[in-house]
Amino acid sequence: MSKVVVISGHPNLDDSYTNSVILEQVDKQLSDVAIRRLDQLYPHYQINVEEEQQALLAADVVVLQFPFYWYSVPALLKKWIDDVFTFNFAYGTHGDKLKGKEFILSFTIGGPAESYDPLGYNHFSIEQLIQPLQQTAYLAGMNFHKPVYSHRMVYIPNVYNELEEVQARAMEHATRLTEQVRNITHSPQAKITAFVKQWFEQFDQLKPETEVYTRYLAEDVVWESPEGRFVGRDGFRAWYDKARATFKPNCQHDVHQIDIKPDGDNYRVELRVMLTAETYLDSDLKGERITLPVNEVWQVSLDAQGIPTIHRYQVELA
Numbered sequence: 486m487s488k489v490v491v492i493s494g495h496p497n498l499d500d501s502y503t504n505s506v507i508l509e510q511v512d513k514q515l516s517d518v519a520i521r522r523l524d525q526l527y528p529h530y531q532i533n534v535e536e537e538q539q540a541l542l543a544a545d546v547v548v549l550q551f552p553f554y555w556y557s558v559p560a561l562l563k564k565w566i567d568d569v570f571t572f573n574f575a576y577g578t579h580g581d582k583l584k585g586k587e588f589i590l591s592f593t594i595g596g597p598a599e600s601y602d603p604l605g606y607n608h609f610s611i612e613q614l615i616q617p618l619q620q621t622a623y624l625a626g627m628n629f630h631k632p633v634y635s636h637r638m639v640y641i642p643n644v645y646n647e648l649e650e651v652q653a654r655a656m657e658h659a660t661r662l663t664e665q666v667r668n669i670t671h672s673p674q675a676k677i678t679a680f681v682k683q684w685f686e687q688f689d690q691l692k693p694e695t696e697v698y699t700r701y702l703a704e705d706v707v708w709e710s711p712e713g714r715f716v717g718r719d720g721f722r723a724w725y726d727k728a729r730a731t732f733k734p735n736c737q738h739d740v741h742q743i744d745i746k747p748d749g750d751n752y753r754v755e756l757r758v759m760l761t762a763e764t765y766l767d768s769d770l771k772g773e774r775i776t777l778p779v780n781e782v783w784q785v786s787l788d789a790q791g792i793p794t795i796h797r798y799q800v801e802l803a
């Protein structure tokens with residue numbers, strides 16, 4: 486099961502009527518979830534950057550849970566982002582530590598839905614207002630998912646809403662959020678993404694055993710690459726021998742983009758990969774160190790247990 490970290494950005498959860506309910510429900514409904522209450526951890530806004538970064542590294546799914554304040558996140562959560570998303574952690578040459586993690590914004594909004602409209606008093610849609618957070622996720626290489634939010638969540642006795650109403654909406658919000666997390670972590674796309682990652686980790690070692698690959702290959706797999714067209718598992722072994730004679734172990738496949746779409750009973754997986762490798766002197770690449778952008782298209786099926794099989798594997802130099 487994937488690890489989920491929920492960053493609670495409410496500045497004072499003891500005074501909350503809705504975020505507190507959502508967090509309590511999420512804690513009950515999800516297994517393997519860590520909730521970080523920034524209001525308790527950092528009452529003086531002095532964020533422990535190292536600890537926060539470790540918590541993010543340990544997670545597959547990152548949820549920011551907060552009340553919408555002045556069309557954005559509360560100051561405590563903004564400070565958390567400013568302090569934790571550092572150079573060479575979240576961005577920059579070596580800033581790939583959050584890359585590939587799933588990112589969900591989950592927030593409560595005081596105003597009604599109709600106010601977030603060109604003709605309403607808030608003028609802009611929620612999707613427009615959260616674009617800076619969306620771009621933050623993109624820059625960090627995280628997978629930005631459809632945000633989970635609820636309107637009419639402000640409770641001021643005898644002024645705005647009834648307590649039972651906002652708390653019922655908070656319960657419903659929590660259910661939507663946990664469903665969103667489950668969809669992301671249990672979907673076929675999630676399984677294939679994990680498989681792609683595992684495949685390249687294995688491949689980059691270039692060990693002689695081929696069983697680790699062939700068990701995921703259809704008997705009639707078709708392998709098309711700049712080296713030629715190879716059919717079946719024996720075809721794969723012939724191609725792999727060539728690869729091992731060309732590339733030295735510990736090469737690196739960095740997946741920059743992954744797009745998975747249902748295609749009949751299978752999935753079409755489109756990948757943009759950057760291959761970095763040292764090559765052997767007596768190979769076609771003559772000992773050159775290469776950094777090569779590569780486009781790949783895989784046809785993959787999943788069986789009832791979610792085990793993948795590759796039917797077609799096409800590699801093209803980009």
Ligand SMILES: Cc1cc2nc3c(=O)[nH]c(=O)nc-3n(C[C@H](O)[C@H](O)[C@H](O)COP(=O)(O)O)c2cc1C
Nearest residue numbers: 501502503504552553554555556593594595596639
């Ligand atoms: C400082 C502050 C700023 C707020 N800004 C907005 C806002 O920009 N738009 C909005 O719809 N509601 C706004 N609200 C209402 C909050 O979003 C609402 O009270 C909150 O989501 C309720 O969560 P809680 O019960 O967990 O405190 C604001 C509230 C406060 C205290």
